[in-house]
Amino acid sequence: MAEENPLAGKSRAKPKTAGKGAGGKHCPLGNARALGIRQVIDAEGRLTGDLAEPDLDRDALTRLYEMMVLVRAIDDRGWILQRSGRVEFWIPHKGLEAVHTAATVAFEQKDWIFLGYRHPGTLLLRGAPLVQLFAQFFGRRDEPFKGRRLPTLMGDRRLNIVPMTTQVGSYIPHACGAAWAAKIKGDDTRFLTFFGDGSTSRGEFHSAMNFAGVYKPPIVFICENNGWAVTTPTSVQTASATFSQKGDAYAVRNMRVDGNDPLAVYAATKEARDLAPKEGPTLIEAVTYRLGFHTSSDNPDLYREPEEVEEWAQWDPLDRMRKHLELKGHWDDKLEEGLWARCKSDIDDAVKQAEAMPLPDPASMFDDTFEEMTWMIEEQKAHLLDDLESQP
Amino acid sequence: MTPRKLNVMEAISAGMAHELETDPNVVLMGEDVGQAGGIFRTSTGLQQRFGSSRVIDTPLDEKGIVAHAVGMALYGLKPIVEIQFSGFIHDAFEHIMFCATRYRWASGGQYSCPMVIRSPSYGGIKGGFWHSQSCEAFFVHHGGLKILVPSTPEDAYRMMIAAVRDPDPVLLVEPVPLYRAMSSEIVLDGEPAEIGRAEVVREGSDVTVLTYGPIRHQATAVADELAADGGASIEVIDLRTLIPFDIDSILRSVKKTGRVIVVHEAPLSLGFGAELAAVIQEKAFGYLHTPILRVTAPDVPYHFSIGDEYYRPNAHRIRLAVQRAMEFEF
Ligand SMILES: Cc1ncc(C[n+]2csc(CCOP(=O)(O)OP(=O)(O)O)c2C)c(N)n1
Numbered sequence: 001m002a003e004e005n006p007l008a009g010k011s012r013a014k015p016k017t018a019g020k021g022a023g024g025k026h027c028p029l030g031n032a033r034a035l036g037i038r039q040v041i042d043a044e045g046r047l048t049g050d051l052a053e054p055d056l057d058r059d060a061l062t063r064l065y066e067m068m069v070l071v072r073a074i075d076d077r078g079w080i081l082q083r084s085g086r087v088e089f090w091i092p093h094k095g096l097e098a099v100h101t102a103a104t105v106a107f108e109q110k111d112w113i114f115l116g117y118r119h120p121g122t123l124l125l126r127g128a129p130l131v132q133l134f135a136q137f138f139g140r141r142d143e144p145f146k147g148r149r150l151p152t153l154m155g156d157r158r159l160n161i162v163p164m165t166t167q168v169g170s171y172i173p174h175a176c177g178a179a180w181a182a183k184i185k186g187d188d189t190r191f192l193t194f195f196g197d198g199s200t201s202r203g204e205f206h207s208a209m210n211f212a213g214v215y216k217p218p219i220v221f222i223c224e225n226n227g228w229a230v231t232t233p234t235s236v237q238t239a240s241a242t243f244s245q246k247g248d249a250y251a252v253r254n255m256r257v258d259g260n261d262p263l264a265v266y267a268a269t270k271e272a273r274d275l276a277p278k279e280g281p282t283l284i285e286a287v288t289y290r291l292g293f294h295t296s297s298d299n300p301d302l303y304r305e306p307e308e309v310e311e312w313a314q315w316d317p318l319d320r321m322r323k324h325l326e327l328k329g330h331w332d333d334k335l336e337e338g339l340w341a342r343c344k345s346d347i348d349d350a351v352k353q354a355e356a357m358p359l360p361d362p363a364s365m366f367d368d369t370f371e372e373m374t375w376m377i378e379e380q381k382a383h384l385l386d387d388l389e390s391q392p
Numbered sequence: 393m394t395p396r397k398l399n400v401m402e403a404i405s406a407g408m409a410h411e412l413e414t415d416p417n418v419v420l421m422g423e424d425v426g427q428a429g430g431i432f433r434t435s436t437g438l439q440q441r442f443g444s445s446r447v448i449d450t451p452l453d454e455k456g457i458v459a460h461a462v463g464m465a466l467y468g469l470k471p472i473v474e475i476q477f478s479g480f481i482h483d484a485f486e487h488i489m490f491c492a493t494r495y496r497w498a499s500g501g502q503y504s505c506p507m508v509i510r511s512p513s514y515g516g517i518k519g520g521f522w523h524s525q526s527c528e529a530f531f532v533h534h535g536g537l538k539i540l541v542p543s544t545p546e547d548a549y550r551m552m553i554a555a556v557r558d559p560d561p562v563l564l565v566e567p568v569p570l571y572r573a574m575s576s577e578i579v580l581d582g583e584p585a586e587i588g589r590a591e592v593v594r595e596g597s598d599v600t601v602l603t604y605g606p607i608r609h610q611a612t613a614v615a616d617e618l619a620a621d622g623g624a625s626i627e628v629i630d631l632r633t634l635i636p637f638d639i640d641s642i643l644r645s646v647k648k649t650g651r652v653i654v655v656h657e658a659p660l661s662l663g664f665g666a667e668l669a670a671v672i673q674e675k676a677f678g679y680l681h682t683p684i685l686r687v688t689a690p691d692v693p694y695h696f697s698i699g700d701e702y703y704r705p706n707a708h709r710i711r712l713a714v715q716r717a718m719e720f721e722f
Contacts, residue, residue: 139697147697166522201451231428362702380690
């Protein structure tokens with residue numbers, strides 16, 4: 001059947017994706033099937049016939065794509081704002097748009113998500129206004145964390161999104177423990193958490209896998225294998241052939257998907273979420289690539305070849321999804337142009353509004369240390385404010 | 393030997409290079425320290441020079457890095473371990489405080505763990521509460537670890553060498569905000585700093601300011617300004633070593649001035665200032681004209697968007713403390 005489908009790639013038997021990274025030196029996606037990397041679409045947006053095409057209608061597909069584009073546009077702008085000194089720090093997410101957006105869509109609003117720092121789409125998909133994100137990037141008073149956290153380390157309790165802890169990987173057992181708690185309480189809340197390949201080296205990852213294997217909490221762990229942890233390649237993190245196979249050691253169901261294929265991520269995550277109440281945890285390794293710098297303080301020239309980035313850019317998740325939509329007749333150049341224009345002007349507005357918002361007041365540093373402030377904090381606060389009164 | 397002009401980062405690098413060069417048992421390990429030379433570039437070129445079995449890129453696992461270094465030290469290597477930011481050292485706390493420091497004592501002196509743990513610290517880089525930590529006081533309590541706190545290029549170079557050669561585990565608290573901020577001429581002769589010796593940065597007769605880390609430079613600037621304006625005469629002492637600290641230099645100064653202000657970036661409660669205040673009142677109570685004052689951060693986390701300006705102690709707050717000390721009446 002798939003042969004008749006105009007979306008089906010001709011390359012199903014042996015992948016020959018028109019020079020698009022097929023058999024690439026750096027990017028394994030052209031050789032996905034042999035490597036056990038599950039796909040729905042290939043580099044040209046055609047169905048590969050591997051994972052079944054998920055049941056998403058035209059609206060759902062275009063909304064997902066529109067979000068991926070908005071997320072890319074946010075990164076473009078965040079980078080410019082940082083380079084021009086208006087945002088203090090930036091953690092890029094270019095190339096990583098597919099995993100978090102598609103996985104978020106596969107979950108329900110009541111489910112909890114323990115977020116990383118390259119996932120702005122998760123907040124937007126759950127209803128956070130764009131200006132809230134930019135207010136966070138600018139460290140403004142009226143964003144949910146009151147300007148206390150590094151830009152892009154986001155979350156929002158109203159949206160059931162727990163922010164990351166800053167130490168990478170520390171929160172994996174927190175997510176697992178929360179899922180375990182829901183199971184103990186008999187709630188049908190399910191859980192999702194994202195972390196990088198580097199984070200799997202920390203003891204917390206192994207502890208979470210171990211507990212997850214034993215107690216079977218309803219959680220989906222997504223390891224975003226983006227090739228690098230700062231300057232460290234995955235080959236230094238682990239000698240295992242895959243990150244997903246680490247689940248085997250702990251009896252945690254696992255799979256490996258193409259993280260630049262939003263439909264594969266969606267399909268895998270949706271299935272894992274559906275299975276979670278009965279079968280418990282799943283570890284999904286999403287094979288993807290950080291096209292940008294690690295952070296605004298990084299210099300990738302020191303550790304990676306430009307040709308590696310170029311090769312991966314051939315598998316850009318935005319291009320693939322757009323081509324897929326075009327093949328389906330859902331998309332064209334005019335829609336594309338309109339979308340980018342809309343994203344940019346929405347971002348213009350959000351930047352303008354957010355930047356005009358006030359910074360936090362020094363007194364607010366002392367709030368939230370305890371539910372009720374101790375006399376010690378009260379005294380230190382009074383003392384500091386007194387000193388600051390005369391500070392120029 | 394002709395001196396070379398180095399900033400703090402280069403001085404740290406030169407210290408490590410010297411020890412890697414002269415002692416084949418020295419190894420450097422940590423996240424991103426090898427091929428790329430560390431996220432702050434403090435080990436630029438060292439892997440290329442000494443090879444990847446001596447300058448080692450590790451998995452992202454602070455506990456694992458330190459724990460394996462403990463094993464290396466037991467067997468006779470001298471590991472220098474880089475923790476990327478001091479905020480991430482806590483994962484390794486057990487292995488630092490209750491393994492590395494305990495092998496000597498708990499084996500009746502048979503084993504020891506000479507190793508250096510580099511802990512890039514302090515705020516001022518808009519880093520928020522994990523990337524701006526001054527957490528050295530955790531490592532004071534319970535003993536067993538020497539703690540060095542360089543805040544000049546010269547000290548960075550010589551303390552690195554002293555730390556590597558010390559027979560016990562050493563925590564080297566590195567001043568991130570100073571890495572590229574200042575440089576000076578250093579003779580790269582491999583001479584180690586003396587552990588346990590403070591530096592009287594500036595002599596004075598009215599107030600003793602005890603400090604360490606980058607804020608030493610603000611304290612010195614305040615002292616210079618006051619002197620120029622005909623204000624109080626401040627003696628600034630950079631402790632340089634917290635464990636063991638230089639009690640003789642401290643008491644000599646306190647007996648002269650009778651007024652003490654401790655200045656550190658770390659939070660107030662049980663910060664190193666608490667220990668200094670306790671010891672000074674035990675040993676020099678009769679010489680004090682005023683209570684011992686502390687200028688520190690408060691007991692709350694380091695704020696991202698306004699922490700550098702309002703959380704971190706600064707020259708203004710040091711000046712106010714001097715004024716309070718001078719105006720104090722019983
Ligand atoms: C415990 C800990 N150690 C070090 C760091 C500094 N650091 C920030 S991000 C990062 C790399 C993380 O790599 P990975 O988990 O693969 O995620 P990625 O950044 O590639 O998305 C490191 C080492 C940290 N945040 N936490």
